[in-house]
Amino acid sequence: MLAILTMLLVPTAAYAQPVADIGELTAFDGNAPKIFIAQAPEGASTTQFYEVIQNNSGGSTFEPAFSVDSLRVNAIAFNPDDRFVYAYVQRSTDVSTPAGSVVAIGQNGDYARIGTSTFLSAEGTTLLNAGDIDNDGIYYLHRSDTASRSVTIERVDIATGSSLGRTDLTASGTTGAPDFVWESGYLIGLGSDGRFVRFDPATSSIDYFPAPDSMPLGVYGGVWKYGSGNIGLSFNGGGIYRVKVDNIATTPTFTLINRIDGPGSFNNDATSIPAPPVDLGIVKTAAFVDASQNQIAYTVTVTNNGPGVSTGHSFSDPIGADFSGFTASDPACTIDARVLTCSSGPLQVGETRTYEFVGNLLTAEAGRCYVNVASVAGNELDANPANNVSAAQLCIDPDVRVSKSVDPASGTTVTEGQELEYTLVFENTGVSDAPVTYDDVLTDVLDDSFVVSAPVASSSVLTASSIENGRFTVNGTLAAGQTVTVSYTVEVNGDGERGNDQLDNFVVPAGATPPATCLDTDALCTSNPVSSLSVTKSSDPASGTAVADGKTVNYTLTFTHSSASANADAVSLDYTDSLGSVLDDADLTTEPMASASEITVVRSGDVIRITGDIPVGTSFTVTYAVTVKNYAEQGDHLLANFVTGTGDAPPSECVTENTLCTEHPTTAPAAAAPAAAEVTNAENRSGLPSTGAGVAGGIAAVILLLSAGLTLVLARRRASAV
Structure with missing residues (x-):
């Protein structure tokens, strides 16, 4: 029936004209799918065609397409063989095309009369208002709104425009359908009483079947068939x-796929022009938004994989009995009778449309999986229906997340005497209680360190056992959303008391074997290499050797990084060598010099500072030399020297086992012997004979005094800090 829309529809500016022959018409584009609604207001002699455009907000609009000049037509039907729209003329101001004629209409609205026959209803009127074309080119015409029961269906050959006969439906009863479509050998329409009508032209029989309950009672005046085979009803x-x-x-059976908003109308009629098939694919995913509240977020993505353009689609998602509280903010989506339906407009080839909505689980049972299935249906024929369905599954299993950390952070090189605090984190991100049974394996920690504080849990819901055979066990149960930590502390052993200089630590399920190595990406292990720096000071001549005036003493400071772990970082040096108690007795004759550019040596007065970085497996030296002054110019007659960390105080004395210090006492020069003449004169003056004993005794006395003085100096020197 002709559509008189309740909304204001603006007609096209120009009207198409009649042509003499169908060969002069332009067929509709085979790659441009369309749905047409035709209307002519009461009393009008011109018909306006509108294209139904589906949008992305779950609705549609009627956009002016073209007008058919001088004719009021109805019972419009598309013929896929020649791609023209055929129509029955109800009223005409074109004398060459009288009322009751059949016309073919091209894509710009031009028309041509088919044959010379005219067709009237059983009552002799030109009010036939329902029509469609079967696969053999037979055009079926019918009047649905007669008050009498003398109802007929006229069959017309669209190639010639001649009648193929009339079926009298008086005995079978009126169809009651204001429009119908041809489908698989039958004409299908929907009556205003809420029943679908199936008319069988081969037997002239009519059968009735219930429409879906969600379809309102009333007149569905425009009916068409989508390329997908589904039926559209306005x-x-x-x-x-x-x-x-x-x-x-x-x-x-008639199943409602979706409803989209559209203008209201009456006396309407419709047809569709199919296009190439498409391949619509759907993918649905699900994830918990808030596990403690059982809220779930769903995402549905529809993609047009081609080859044709999709004029519209919808997907449906039944909400199972285990779910509630579904909401969708997208205006294209509605929820009715526990079915979520979203409808959208055109998709070009390769284009996607994404929908998001949320819902809740009524109950979450551990170990159970919950599934939602969504299916998509397009307006066009889908060449690949296998990807039209997608299921999203959520399984409610206890979900305990375990991680391990250490302070200083994993990967940091540590040194002897340094403490490391380990922390294990157990978090239940699931929705139900979850058991915890894990081992912390610290075999490769305890070969390089000792435990300062034993493992302890932050909550009594978990217990940490004592450490046995290099591991301890954490047991207990975590409530949903609960987090508990377990911590303990170790201290790095000194040099010579460690194993492989690598503190590797692993968390594994109870009884499991840990990995061979700790990867940087593994949240269940930590690894800390240990540096091993050796610093020594030596001299030539060796420490403790007495040195005389003018003697040169060569000093060597040696820095060696000999960690057993190849992962240890380079060690940073910052040491000081104080020369204050050397340069009071000697002069610096060779400035300090490093053996490698990685080491920086700076002397400021009597202080040498050594800084730099030493990679593992390398050894660097710093050397310098002094020359002993004349004895009379010396200070305390002891070259004493200590190497310390910068800012540290040196020890009070240099003991033999200390490799960071050296000392060298200086020797006084020997006294000169008296001249022979002086001795003789002395003897003569004394009147005593010269026996030699006096001279020897005098020399011995002098030596004894000198030795006593040197001993006193050394004793005082050792008593003072350098």
Whole structure:
């Protein structure tokens, strides 16, 4: 029936004209799918065609397409063989095309009369208002709104425009359908009483079947078939309904796929122009938003994989009994009778449309999986239905997340005497209680360190056992959303008391064997190499050797990084060599010099500072030399020297086992012997004979005094700090 829309529809600016022959018409584009609604206001002699455009907000609009000049037409039907729209003329101001004629209409609205026959209703009127074309080119015409029961269906050959006969439906009863479509050998329409009508032209029989309950009662004046095979119906009260038909030849069932908003209308008629098939694919995913509240977020993505353009689609997602509280903010989506339906408009090849919505689980049972299935249906024929369904599954299993950390952080090189604090974190991110049974394996920690504080849990829901055979066990149960930590501390052993200089630590399920190595990406292990720096000071001559005036003493400071772990970072040096108690007795004759550029040596007065980085497996030296002053110019007659960490105080004395210090006492020069003449004169003056004993005794006395003085100096020197 012709559509008189309740909304204001603006007609096209120009009207198309009649042509003499169908060969002069332009066929509709085979790659441009369209749905047409035709209307002519009461009393009008021109028909306006509108294209139904589906949008992305779950609705549609009627956009002016073209007008058919001088004719009021109805019962429009598309013929896929020649790609023209055929129509029945109800009223005409074109004398060459009288009322009752059949015309073919091209894509710009031009028309041509088919044959010379005219067709009237059983009452002799030109009010035939329902029509469609079967696969053999037969055009079926019918009047649905007669008050009498003298109802007919006229069959017209669209190639010639001649009648193929009339079927009298008086004995079978009126169809009651204001429009119908051809489907698999039958004409299908929907009556205003809420029943679908199936008319069988071969037997002239009519059968009735219930429509879905969600479809309102009333007149569905425009009916068409989508390329997908589904039936579209325009409700006069507003809205477009898409229905899937199954088992049409036996006991048909009619399932509502979706409803989209659309203008209200009456006296309407419709047809569709199919296009190449498409391949719509759907992918659905699910994830918990807030596990403690059982809230779930769903994402559905629809993609047009081509080759044709999709004019619209919808997907449906039944909400199972285990779910509640579903909401969708997308205006294209609605929820009715526990079915979520989203409808959207055109998709170009390769284009996608994404929908998001949330819902809740009524109950979450550990170990159970919950599944939601969404299916998509497009307006066009889908060449690959295998990807039209997608399921999203959520399994409710206890979900305990375990991680391990250490302070200083994993990967940091540590040194002897340094403490490391380990922390294990157990977090239940699931929705139910979860058991915890894990081992912390610290075999490769305890070969290089000792435990300062034993493992202890932050909550009594978990217990940490004592350490046995290099591991301890954490047991207990975590409530949903609960987090508990276990911590302990170790201290790095001194040099010579360590194993492989690598503190590797692993968390594993109870009884499991840890990995061979700790990867940087593994949250269940930590690794800390240990540096081993050796610093020594030596001299030539060796420490403790007495040195005389003018003697040169060569000093060597040796820095060696000999960690057993190849992962140890380079060691940073910062040492000081104080020369204050050397340079009071000697002069610096060779400035300090490093053996490698990695070491920086700076002397400021009597202080040498050594800084730099020493990679593992390397050894560097710093050397310098002094020359002993004349004895009379010396200070305390002891070259004493200590190497310390910068800022540290040196020890009070240099003991033999200390490799960071050296000392060298200086020797006084020997006294000169008296001249022979002086001795003789002395003897003569004394009147005593010269026996030699006096001279020897005097020399011995002098030596004794000198030795006593040197001993006193050394004793005082050792008593003072250098």
